[in-house]
Amino acid sequence: MRKTVNILILFLAGVLSILPIIFWGITEIGGMSIMDGERFIIHVVFVFACFAGIITSADHRQLNIEVFNLRLSESLKSTVGSINNGISIAVLTALFFACFPNILTVIDSGDMLWGIPVRFLFLALPLMFLAQLVLQIRENKRLLSSLLGLSAGLFVSCGSLASIAYTVFGAESAALTAGASIWAAVSAKLLVPFVLAFIAAALFGLPLFIVLLAITYTAFSQGGGYVDVVPLEMYHILTDSSIAAIPLFTVAGCLLAEGSAGKRLMELVRSSVGWLRGGVIISSVLVLTFFTTFTGASGVTILALGPLLSLILTGNGYSEDDAESLITASGSLGILFPPSMAIIIFGVTNIMTIDIFDVFRGAVLPGMLLTISMIIIGVVRDRSKKRIPFSWKELKTAFCASFFELLLPVFIIALYFSGLFSLLQTAAFTVLYTCVLEIIIRRDFSWKGAAGLILKSIPIAGGVLIIIGAAKGLAYYLIDANVPALLTDIVQTYIHSKYVFLFLLNILLIFVGCIMDLYSAILVVSPLVMPIAESFGIHPIHTGVIFLMNMALGFLTPPIGMDLFIASYTFNKPVIKIVKNILPYLGIQCIILLLVTYIPWFTTVLLP
Template sequence: MKKTVRGTGIILLALLALFPLLFRVFSAITGIPIASSDSVQVNLVFMFSAVAGVITSAQDKQLSLGILNEIMPFGIRRIISPILTALTSAVLGVLFLSAGSELFMIFTPEERLWGIPLRLVFAFLPLMYLGMLYLLFASRESKIAPLAGFIIAVPLAAGPLAGIWWSLTGNAAPDFFNSVFNLWISVSHSLLWPIIGILVLAAAFGLPIFIAMSGIAYAAFSQGGGYVEMIPLEYYGILTDKSIAAIPLFTLAGYLLADGSAGKRLLEVVRESVGWLRGGPVIAAVIVATFFTTFTGASGVTILALGGLLTMILTGSGSSKANAQSLVTASGSIGMLFPPSLAVIIYGTTNIFSVDIYDLFKGSIIPGVLMALSMIGIGIFRDRGSKRGAFSLPNLLKALVKGLPELILPAGIVLGYFTGFFTLMETASFCAVYAFVLEVFIRRDFNIREAAAVALKSIPVAGGVLVIVGAAKAVAYFMVDAGIPFLLTDLVAAFVHSRLLFLFLLNILLILVGCFMDLYSAILVVSPLIVPVAESFGIHPVHTGVIFLTNLALGFLTPPVGMNLFIASYTFEKPVMKIARDVLPYLAAQFLILMLITYIPWFSTALL
């Protein structure tokens, strides 16, 4: 079964990579557009996200915070662990039943896509939750906690169960079902905030983020009238968006490049071009770290994959190990400001009626360059190395020739996407296919079997992000439906009358959000609340987006829970607080750039 799920994930990922370019080529040659090609691609993404979610759970890589879990004594962790297991089981249980109920409602049996019933496509969602439940039971020696959680889930999902009963039998469910569900609606209405508090606290102890957010969404929709089927509907809606479809492909391209020899070749190009300057290796390290984060969408991946190599090059050029490791750590999150950053894609998709993704990509380029230059500047100032060779034009030309295939990729993205020749999905497809051909057939870093193994490594990263995107969209929908953005706008307008003061408070808020929330949850949940408030102060939506994303980039480095600090601690085998102290000069420089970007809108709007 494990091989079947993994094989399905890789096949779906391969189809996602190939279809956009094949469709484009076929239409260009024949002049005949392929019917429903966009729908096919986005529904493939939906099916992939479900399979990827199961694979992510199987590898125990669902994103979580676990802030308190790290500092709690072992005895307390033993007590909390079964509670978290029961909560996970309960939330997965209600999600499975609500998605199962919606399976019979969302599409009719006649609705098909290329002859495939759309109900069959949607069935991947309840099957994902069922697969996660199975893994939860299979991974625990004691079945008591997961069983207790599922038993709790059944009455909480009495409404969806009644829907399943009606769909299967054609008859109304016994009144008992509705009575139990109405009781749950009443309880959730009275205890909504305690339920949210319990789930947030559980997330701090290590409950997967998407479980916590899904549980909050289920409680919120329950107390609002019991429309819990909106959760699977929102999940399907966001994950069949063409922009979201690019996420797994950019992640795949990043992993293929990071695990192959691309990093070494790009470093050689930059080192030969600027390595003779003071701080040349620093420039090389920052550029390469930024490049890989841009493609993987996860700064931690860059630190894990290239941290050792970049540190070795920097120390070999005379930098101290502490300086080298702190530079790599601090440079890890800058890539989210450059195309084709997944953070920009998700922000633009979440706020699609306020900002265009294309404009947001253009608006974030100058701030991204400023961030990179600030890292380079601090790195050069701290560089006391004297191991610099003389500039050699023949060596530079040799490095350029060797690295030409790698350099074609970013050039192809810029020319293809920003000239409008490629759509975002086609750009992602080009990236993934080009990276595969480059690493397997040109560089021969992998054979096809090894490339499939690398692709499998990329799936949990994409899967972990996509399930959070689905869960957070449900929470965001409820907040918008409840009018919370408008309430927040009125509240801010009543107490904050200065645009400059609002921007200052916004930075404080977002840095705190970046400390305590992961990137994608913050974008999906917090940005819809911020955007209308910022618009009320006349702030350009692209400017707001750049401020938002830059703040979150700082959040990766900000104690107590900056994710990059923990990843760097693991990678470099150093205490977290030692990493945090070493990173402080870089963090201070990034904060100054943030202030510059915040109060001078030109940096965000100059290229529009």
């Protein structure tokens, strides 16, 4: 079964990498239009995301926090594991059944895509939930909690089951209707305790996508029982053309990270600035930033390049602690530069307020400030006497050796910002270029090896896409419940100064960055923040950049910043030691954040 899924996911990845460029050529060069061409591609992405979600669960790579589990005894860990297992099974069961009212009644039976019913393509979503459910039961081997979870999942699914029974058989079930009414009443009365319990479970390792789905499902249950909206919103966000670029950039980033690109770029910057004090530091920060722009996840960059860069830094006289802290602190800088997935998702989430182009423009200067600040503090802490003599010959050799790697960001910026390619086409070009570079030109690995690396990147892409889908339902509920307007009224009633609001916003967002992953925070929190900031006359792009900078800072903020734990795992050091070493970097990033917050010029000067 796993081999079949792997073959299918590789086929879909190939289709996503090739078709956008072929369609562009036919349309722009050949002058012919392809009916539903983009719609077909984004539905391929939807199916890809569902199968990637299965692989992510099979590999136990779903994003979670799991902060407090480290301090628990083995018996308590077992108890917590049983509780989380039961919750996961209940949620996956409920979501599986919630998909079918959409298939039977919501999606038009006549809606066809290249001869394929859209209903049939939508089936990939319940198939994903079913596969995740089977994996959860089979691999956890906790019979009692699994049975309790299944029972709870069937009970809360009474509304969905009643809808299915009525549509298929044309008759109402009194028992199912009664069960749905009981669950609606219970969820209405206990909504807050349920939400708090799910958040607490998140801190003890419950996967974040389960937490988001559980909260959203419960919220819709007490608000009228429209739980079928949850999978429908997942479908809507995962068939957005901008979201389609995410798995492609992730694949390209992983191929680059596993090949020789990092070493080549490192050698280029070393040969150009290695004779300066901190030259190796400059190269390390720039390479880290470069790779995070493609992978979209600072943790992936730290894991992939951390050991290599640490070895290079310590080999050039930098202390081990300083090397590891520099790598950890610089891992998230790339989310402010194109083609950052964070900016793409932020733009899609707030599409009615901002343009993705403008967010890219607005984030460039703050991103450069943060990058330069990391370089400066790294150089100040560099007490080594070892220098690399400058040599034009070595610089020329390094430049020639990394020429094709240097062309990639140039092509991306030129193709996307010129408007010649859409974001999806740019992402497809990036994957094709990277494959040609790493397999044919550099020969870092064979086609078979590349396929293995693509499969290795799938859990990363799958984890992100499923979080995005899960968070979209909650974002929809909050907007539907008019929460942004209510929060705006409250803030305007008690806070009258724009500057006080900005200060409190920074505190709130850093906290959010600590406890939530980047993508669910963007989808859930940013639609709440944007209208409030706009009511104070703050430019939407300014607010967006502040939001993203806070998220990046939250990854490093003790005690539960995600990158702290990833660095601890990568470098095999206690978290407390990682925290102690990054404090100078954390302090200067806070200063840069405040500077950008209170001087809007940094985010608006490049806007048209």
